[in-house]
Amino acid sequence: MMNNINERMSCINNNHSLRIAIFDDNKNIRNTMVMTLNSEIMFNVVGVYNNSKNSIKNLVNIKTDLVIIDIASSGFSGIETIEQLKNELPCVQILVQTSFEEDALIYQSILAGASGYILKSDVKLTLVKAVKELRNGGSPMSPPIARKVINMIKHNMGHFNAIKKSTDYKLTGREKEVLACIVKGKNYKMTSYELNISYETVRSHVKHIYEKLHVASLTELVAKSINFNIV
Incomplete structure (x- = not known):
C-alpha cells in the first residue's frame, strides 16, 4: 500500500x-x-x-x-x-x-x-x-x-461510530491543519497559501497523511477524515 x-x-x-x-x-x-x-x-x-x-x-x-x-x-x-x-x-x-x-x-x-x-x-x-x-x-x-457525496458519507457514518473513537492515527499538528484544509475542499496551492508553507511542503504532508490513514485516493482520504472525526 x-x-x-x-x-x-x-x-x-x-x-x-x-x-x-x-x-x-x-x-x-x-x-x-x-x-x-x-x-x-x-x-x-x-x-x-x-x-x-x-x-x-x-x-x-x-x-x-x-x-x-x-x-x-x-x-x-x-x-x-x-x-x-x-x-x-x-x-x-x-x-x-x-x-x-x-x-x-x-x-x-x-x-x-x-x-x-x-x-x-x-x-x-x-x-x-x-x-x-x-x-x-x-x-x-x-x-x-x-452534496450527494456528503449525503452518502453521512448515511454511512453510523457504521464507523463503534470504532472511530479508539483509533489514533498519530497525525502531527501541522498534518491536521493540512488535512483540515483538504477536507474543506482546498487544493494544494490554496492550502499552501492559507498555512504559509510551500507547495512542496503541502505535498509532503499529504503523502505522510495518506500513509498514516492507510488511504490511496483523495476521495478516500476526505471520506475517512469525516467518518472518523479526524479533524
Missing part, C-alpha cells in the same frame, strides 16, 4: 503541459471541450474519441495525464473504462463529465478511480477550473454532486 501511495504522489508534475484525452460521443461537446482546453497554454489535448473501444492503448502510448470521460459514451461500461484506465495508467487523473446524477454511478465512479465529477450542464463554465484543480491536487465536483 505504502509504495502505491508514494507512486501516486510522485505522478503529480506541474512543470510540463497537461496531456489531456477526451471520451465523448457528442461531436459538438467534444469540439467545445477541445477549443476550451486548448485556449490554456498549459493544456494540450492529445486525443479525442467518441468511445473507449480500442482507445486505451493509444493513451498509454502518448503518456496521457488526464482523461475526461462521459461514462455514458463508452463502447462498454463507463465504470469499467475508468477501472481499465487506472489499471493501464495508474497515474492518470480521470474527470467524469456527464448528465447523470444517480448516487450509484457517482459512488461507483469514485471507487473505480475517478478524481472529479462534473455535470455537462456546467462544462462550459467549469471545465478549465476543474482541470486546473485536478492539476493542483484537488478533486472537483459540481455542487449537486458534492
Whole structure:
C-alpha cells in the first residue's frame, strides 16, 4: 500500500503541459471541450474519441495525464473504462463529465478511480477550473454532486461510530491543519497559501497523511477524515 501511495504522489508534475484525452460521443461537446482546453497554454489535448473501444492503448502510448470521460459514451461500461484506465495508467487523473446524477454511478465512479465529477450542464463554465484543480491536487465536483457525496458519507457514518473513537492515527499538528484544509475542499496551492508553507511542503504532508490513514485516493482520504472525526 505504502509504495502505491508514494507512486501516486510522485505522478503529480506541474512543470510540463497537461496531456489531456477526451471520451465523448457528442461531436459538438467534444469540439467545445477541445477549443476550451486548448485556449490554456498549459493544456494540450492529445486525443479525442467518441468511445473507449480500442482507445486505451493509444493513451498509454502518448503518456496521457488526464482523461475526461462521459461514462455514458463508452463502447462498454463507463465504470469499467475508468477501472481499465487506472489499471493501464495508474497515474492518470480521470474527470467524469456527464448528465447523470444517480448516487450509484457517482459512488461507483469514485471507487473505480475517478478524481472529479462534473455535470455537462456546467462544462462550459467549469471545465478549465476543474482541470486546473485536478492539476493542483484537488478533486472537483459540481455542487449537486458534492452534496450527494456528503449525503452518502453521512448515511454511512453510523457504521464507523463503534470504532472511530479508539483509533489514533498519530497525525502531527501541522498534518491536521493540512488535512483540515483538504477536507474543506482546498487544493494544494490554496492550502499552501492559507498555512504559509510551500507547495512542496503541502505535498509532503499529504503523502505522510495518506500513509498514516492507510488511504490511496483523495476521495478516500476526505471520506475517512469525516467518518472518523479526524479533524
